Amino acid sequence: MAQTVSLLLSAQHGADLEGVIEDRGRPVKHVQRAQIILLSAERLPVLEIANRIGISRPMVWRWQQRFAEEGIEGLLRDKTRPPGIPPVPQAKVHAVVERTLREPPGAVTHWTGRAMAKAMGLSLRTIQRIWAAHKLQPHRIRTFKRSNDPDFAAKLDDVVGLYMNPPRHAVVVSIDEKSQIQALDRTQPGLPMKRGKCATFTHDYKRHGTTTLFAALSVLEGKVIGRCVPRHRHQEFIRFIATVERSVPAGKVIHAILDNYAAHKHPQVLAWLAEHPRWTFHFTPTSCSWLNAVEGFFSKLTRQSLKRGVFRSVDDLESAIIRYIAATNRNPKPFVWTATAKTIQAKLTLNHPSESVH
Helix, strand or coil: CCCECCCCCCHHHHHHHHHHHHCCCCCHHHHHHHHHHHHHHCCCEHHHHHHHHCCCHHHHHHHHHHHHHHHHHHHCCCCCCCCCCCCCCHHHHHHHHHHHCCCCCCCCCCCCHHHHHHHHCCCHHHHHHHHHHCCCCCCCCCCCCCCCCCCHHHHHHHHHHHHHCCCCCEEEEEEEEEEEEEEEEECCCCCCCECCECCCCCCCEEEEEEEEEEEEEECCCCCEEEEEECCCCHHHHHHHHHHHHHHCCCCCEEEEEECCCHHHHCHHHHHHHHHCCCEEEEECCCCCHHHCCHHHHHHHHHHHHHCCCCCCCHHHHHHHHHHHHHHHHHCCCCCCCCCCHHHHHHHHHHHCCCCCCC
C-alpha cells in the first residue's frame, strides 16, 4: 500500500465529516474514521495519520478504501463478520427441543444438560442456550394436589365469600392446629453470620419432645389467638375454641373456617356447637389447605422463628411460639384475599381441562 493516499473531497463531504466529528453523540469509532478521511485529504502520510489519531496503519488503509468504495455511509456502518463457529442448524435445534420434551431412555427420570449434549453431539453450553431460548428446565418440577371433594365448588364459594364479603356484625376466624412441632437442640453451637460467610449450625440435633399449636387468625383484624398443648385430640380442640369464644365480644356471630380433620367433626365438638349457637363452622374442601388463611401464619412462624431456632426443652419451644404470636399481635395486618371463586375455578379448569369443577 502507498504511504501517502490523496483523497479528493467535495465541499459537502468535508462539511458532513466535520459534522460527524463535532457530534458529541457519535461513537468514537465514527469520529476516528472521519478524521482519517479529512487528514488523508490534506495529503498527509499514512504513518503520520496513524500517529495523530492513535491507530494502526492498516486501519488507516482500510477506511480510506471503504470511503473510496462506499462514501460516508460506508464509514458509519460496520460490515458483518462470519462467526468463528457456524450456528447450530434450526433443524438440530428443533430436534433438541423435541427430544427434551420426551422421556429419556434408560432408568433416569429426566434429561440433564450433559446427557442431552452427548445424545445430540453438541456441547453442554449449546444445549443450555437452546433450553434457555425455549424456556425449558428439565431439572425442575412442580407438585400439585387436586381436590376430589364432590362439594368442592360449594365449599369454595362459601370460604372465599367469607374472605371477600364477611358478614356484618360477625367475626371470621381461620382455625387450625400445627402438630408435632419438635423442640430441636443442636449438638454444638453454630457460628454467626460474617462478611462473606453465612451462619452455620450442625446437621445433627437432639430431640426434646414436641408440642401442638392451636391457632385462630382473625381475618378482619389479623390478630392471632394461640395455645400450645401436648396433644391435638377433640378434647384439646374444644378447650381451644372455648378460649376463642371468650375473646369475642358478646352479640357477635362467629364464622370459623376449618379443614376436615376428624377432631373438628367429633360428636362432642358438634354437641358443643349446639350449645353455642353463634358459632358456624365452614369446612374447606379436602386437600385444600391453601384455602385456610391461618396456614400462611404457620408458614411465617416456621420460616422466621422455628426453622433456625435452638430449643433445649419443650418449654423453650412454646415460649418462642408465644413470643412470636405476641409480636404479630402488636402489629397485626388484616388478611386480604383477592382471587374470586370464579377465577380459581377457571384456573383449575385451564390447568386440568380433562377435569371439570362442578
